[in-house]
Amino acid sequence: MNKTAPKIAFIGAGNMSSAVIGGMLKGHFSAEQIIACAPSDKNLKPLSEQFGVHTDHDNARACAAADVVVLGVKPQMLKQVAGDIKAHLAHKPLIISLAAGIPLASLSEWLGEDLAIVRSMPNTPSLVGVGAAGLYANDNCSAEQRDIAESIQASVGIVKWLEEEALIDSIIAVSGSGPAYFFLAMEAMINEGVQQGLDRDSATELTIQTVLGAATLAQNSNVDVLELRRRVTSPGGTTAQAIAHFEEHGLRELFSGAMQACSNRAREMAKELG
Numbered sequence: 001m002n003k004t005a006p007k008i009a010f011i012g013a014g015n016m017s018s019a020v021i022g023g024m025l026k027g028h029f030s031a032e033q034i035i036a037c038a039p040s041d042k043n044l045k046p047l048s049e050q051f052g053v054h055t056d057h058d059n060a061r062a063c064a065a066a067d068v069v070v071l072g073v074k075p076q077m078l079k080q081v082a083g084d085i086k087a088h089l090a091h092k093p094l095i096i097s098l099a100a101g102i103p104l105a106s107l108s109e110w111l112g113e114d115l116a117i118v119r120s121m122p123n124t125p126s127l128v129g130v131g132a133a134g135l136y137a138n139d140n141c142s143a144e145q146r147d148i149a150e151s152i153q154a155s156v157g158i159v160k161w162l163e164e165e166a167l168i169d170s171i172i173a174v175s176g177s178g179p180a181y182f183f184l185a186m187e188a189m190i191n192e193g194v195q196q197g198l199d200r201d202s203a204t205e206l207t208i209q210t211v212l213g214a215a216t217l218a219q220n221s222n223v224d225v226l227e228l229r230r231r232v233t234s235p236g237g238t239t240a241q242a243i244a245h246f247e248e249h250g251l252r253e254l255f256s257g258a259m260q261a262c263s264n265r266a267r268e269m270a271k272e273l274g
């Protein structure tokens with residue numbers, strides 16, 4: 001393996017692979033190191049045009065030449081793709097699976113019991129370098145392979161190594177699926193802003209800036225999010241009314257229920273697909 005510039009093959013070139021590739025190129029990886037594979041040009045063309053990475057329709061050929069194989073296909077496709085590439089992994093590249101709900105035991109069974117495999121659960125803000133990922137490695141991974149997996153994810157955001165594989169399902173509930181919760185909240189805020197008379201562009205810009213501002217403040221503050229909320233909420237004022245409405249209508253329970261549904265689905269997928 002080339003330790004300084006490993007060759008990395010992405011099998012599957014959709015939303016998540018594109019976000020990681022785009023983020024990696026803003027970090028210290030070069031387009032020369034990366035090849036993206038998918039059956040059609042629909043996903044590949046934007047990647048070669050926008051990022052200048054190599055592309056191929058042939059998963060096996062890309063895997064045979066790779067030091068690292070990133071599995072970025074839908075969980076439903078993974079068993080079939082694993083069957084197609086298994087014979088081309090004799091040189092034992094590091095495997096990184098991005099798939100929700102597919103356990104290491106299944107990946108090892110499908111790809112080879114002696115392979116080093118890391119499960120990674122990233123999120124789409126990786127594209128702009130503010131991703132958040134959880135990683136879990138099997139016992140075949142060397143320290144060097146763990147470093148490579150970490151360097152890929154760290155180039156696009158923060159990384160947490162997990163003590164137990166089961167915690168990947170908690171990472172999905174918090175940060176893997178998490179961006180969608182905030183996009184939904186933003187959609188609702190934009191629509192209500194328009195309902196109250198703002199033009200859509202202003203409502204959109206103000207909502208996005210508010211979410212960015214809240215996250216940036218929380219990240220740069222030495223007090224917790226509860227205290228930051230208190231500082232917005234004047235007693236008897238406007239925010240207090242909004243927060244009381246959220247509390248009365250069970251926003252906390254809604255979040256708990258949604259996040260439990262999310263990780264339960266990952267466990268169900270392991271039974272259905274693993």
Ligand SMILES: NC(=O)c1ccc[n+]([C@@H]2O[C@H](COP(=O)([O-])OP(=O)(O)OC[C@H]3O[C@@H](n4cnc5c(N)ncnc54)[C@H](O)[C@@H]3O)[C@@H](O)[C@H]2O)c1
Pocket residue numbers: 011012013014015016017037038039040043059071072073074075077081098099100121122123124176177
């Ligand atoms: N989207 C997210 O926010 C997110 C976050 C974390 C993890 N993931 C995981 O990432 C994986 C990909 O999700 P996505 O949202 O990018 O899906 P997607 O549908 O956007 O991308 C899937 C890609 O796989 C390609 N593909 C289909 N069949 C293939 C084959 N036989 N060989 C090679 N490529 C093939 C498709 O052409 C497409 O490029 C999933 O396993 C998902 O669980 C996604």
